[in-house]
Amino acid sequence: MKKSQWMALFIIVIMASSTVGFIFSFKEPSNTQGGSVKYKGQEFLTTQDGRWVTSINNVQFVFDNSPEQLDAEIPAFNFGSKVYIISDPNEEDPYLSYNMQKLAYTLQSTSRAVVDACDREEGCPEQTPIKNCVEDAVYLKVSEENKIYKEDKCVVIEGDKEGMAKAVDKLNLGLVGLR
Structure with a gap:
């Protein structure tokens, strides 16, 4: 084999092994630390940076504080569109x-x-x-x-x-x- 053929084969092997490695190493992204809390039936998970995240109707919401730590009273509101x-x-x-x-x-x-x-x-x-x-x-x-x-x-x-x-x-x- 010529030098250019070896180089092409080497690049193909590198690309193939990278692709295989990427496929088998992919996992569901998990940025949680494992802590969780249930609040009014909704599960909140802690993130690596100490925030809290929950998913409602397939929309992810991020909170800086655990819902259990939020003792402030919010006045009644009814916002329009x-x-x-x-x-x-x-x-x-x-x-x-x-x-x-x-x-x-x-x-x-x-x-x-x-x-x-x-x-x-x-x-x-x-x-x-x-x-x-x-x-x-x-x-x-x-x-x-x-x-x-x-x-x-x-x-x-x-x-x-x-x-x-x-x-x-x-x-x-x-x-x-x-x-």
Whole structure:
């Protein structure tokens, strides 16, 4: 055999063994640590990064806290098909942005249109609407005091990093029917 034939055979063997190895090593992805909890009939599994995940109607929902740790009372709400997520456009907090995205995902997964909105004109991007609590909305505010309350048609969540994460998780539980 010529050198080029050996090289071609070598590449074929490498590719074939890689393919076989990939096929036999593939398993169902498991990013859980093995911990689980049942909450209102729904199983929640812990992930490697300490979050909690559950699947409802083939949609996966992620929570930063175990549902058993969420003791905050959420006011009654009945959002329509469109919900605004209102925040201060001048607030540059990565945890606020993360919680807004997490809330938007849950709202969209429960068949609601989500629109980001500002609470004031100053600093608000040109195409972003300025809203208050006259329409269905969740108003997220960074604050040292953790509290959740209803104001007109808004569920207002005020809090620090941990407080806001817990409140958004609790609201998300309500949105998916696990109130």
